[in-house]
Amino acid sequence: MRITAVRATPVAVPYRSDEVWAFGRRSGLVSVLVEVDTDEGLTGLGEAAAYPSADIVLGALRSVEPLVVGSDPLRIEQLIQRIDVVGTWHHIGASSPAAAAVETACWDLLGKSCGRPVVDFFGGRFRDEVEFFHYVAAGDAADVRDEGRRAAKAGARVCYLKVGADSLDTDVERVAALRDGAGPAMGIRVDANEAWSPGAAIRAVRELEEYGLEMVEQPVSGRNLPELAYVRGRLDTPLLANESSWTRSDQLAVLRHGAADALSVDQQMDGGLLNLKRSAGICAAAGLPVVKHSLGELGVAVAAAVHVVAATPNFRYPNQGYGALLTDDVVRGAFGGPLDNYRDGRLPVPDGPGLGVELDPEKVARYADLYRTSAADFTFHDPRALLAAPALPKR
Template sequence: MKITRVEAIPFAIPYTKPLRFASGEVHTADHVLVRVHTDEGLVGVAEAPPRPFTYGETQASIVAVIEQVFAPEIVGLPVTDREGIRDRLERTVANPAAKSAIDMAVWDVIGKSVGLPVTELLGGYTDRMAVAHMVGFAAPEKMVAEAERMRAEYGITTFKVKVGRRPFSLDVEACRALREGLGDDVELYVDGNRGWTASEAARALRAMEDLDLTLAEELCPADDVLSRRWLTGQSRIPVVADESATTPGEVTRELLGGSAHAISIKTARSGFTTSQRILFQSEGMGAEVVMGNQVDGQIGTLCTVTFGTAYSSTSRRAGELSNFLDMSDDLLTEPLEIVDGTVFVRQRPGLGIDIDEDKLAHYRQDR
């Protein structure tokens, strides 16, 4: 079975409220639906969410690189030639979301061809993941209200708090309000999106020592090599590398260099094939992992759940799986559900993605 065509369809779905964080804010899901077609009629589907303020990709650039560079490289290859496909995609630098969507769509085709869920092909460890919800910048009382709503309506008890504002006292106040408002039976961790300097981060962490934070993610820029080592060396909270650890090589650099204790894996930027490498590298070096979120829609979230449930170490912690709740609509015929703070993986061939063609026609941007 060979690849015959690769589609890249831009679509836009508004958020009901913007998600604000240190490196930018998102008002609309300007994403790209990627479809990999084969000569046996099977079609694999995935989603590419551009994050220009983090990785430099835009919706237009994803469509262009897929249509002009990646599709010509992989059309004609056997769909099972995952390593050959990855090798051809990696000849082009950067473009992580575009590469990842193609990779996951290929896995979707393979799962459909053998009649098995992709999560079983990857590892098949469990059938569900606990959910962590990201709380973006807002006034403390609004952040508490959002977290309380997520706990009441969906049973979510793990919250990732966006920090990185200047002055950092704004974030300290918000985290304190969340702990006081939610009590001690919820997990709180913070993500700076590279917004602080190391000295600001150190002061903020000291000011929050009594809040029982479990993780501190990407508090300062990846290029601040010595400052990051200094911060990580003194932090009593495990430091997570996110944007600084997008490849196995970067994982090695961050862990051996003393700049991180744990690694965030995002299938939206490393697909399934490279995410496996990142996971196994992290496990081999004794580092914990967390399944992150690139402000994915339901399609991307389903991909995260597919990978996260496949392995013991990726399913151990709550995954960031809920931000699609802030989208005004989505493209799946069968929406994802969060019940008692949990999302179940879909036990059907491939990824279990069925696109509502009427909704796609409504939201697509190329017609």
């Protein structure tokens, strides 16, 4: 089998309510859908988050295309090395979502060529369903309380809330409201996205711990691991690394510093599914659990991750997902996308060959059109956020 073309379609899908983090807001997400065509008539699917922008992803895909067209898509290790080393992309982190989308499409092609689901290539089903957290948008306390109730009703085990974008009093008010709405059994994971200084982080987390936290995610800079370890040593709540653990080499550094109790791993930030499995293995060797991170994904990327997470024991906590925020998806059937597709916060491993998902042409056309007309509303490129977030750390 040979690759004949790499096709890319950016799409924009709206949220129910704005996603707000320490450095901006967006009203939906943009993903680039990738279709890898072959001379045997099979097409593999991949998806790249628009990170840092759809234009960067599209540019990276155009650069990668001559490296992969004509190649055997089932020589996946060779293909990703060609992109990284021959294509000299290995020093450029921004290329990773594009490379990961092509790599994922090759796993889809492998599965379609032999009639097996991708989970079978990564160790087989360790679990039949993959659990996700319920993403609670950081809005007014009353809205946060209502969303906590919705999460509990939907059967979620953990709610996720961004902190660090506003004053500590506001964060405390939101976490208190979330506990009130979601009830005593709900895990609450807070993510500061590096917004705090070490001293501020310790003070803030101790106040938030009054309401019971499951984990605190990246409270301080991801680039100062001794300080991350210092903060971890002074908190009772387990610390989840994220911005400090994008790649395998980053994860190794976090482990060497004893800087986290759990690590986020992400197939889009480190070249694809094979490296996602390797990331989990590195952390498993250190005795630590991992959580699947998401830059904001639709059904293709979610399905890809579900296959690997289902096959890997140390994904023991609810993973990052956008089901509570998204209004729709681009794949056929009830997979990914809105919360209605989840059962108790869980998605089943797709049974079909490859990734086991298909694009819905009508929805792809609709959301590609929305990208063409309104892309600016769906990115974090909000100039007003600069005034609210002048520097790292914020305080």
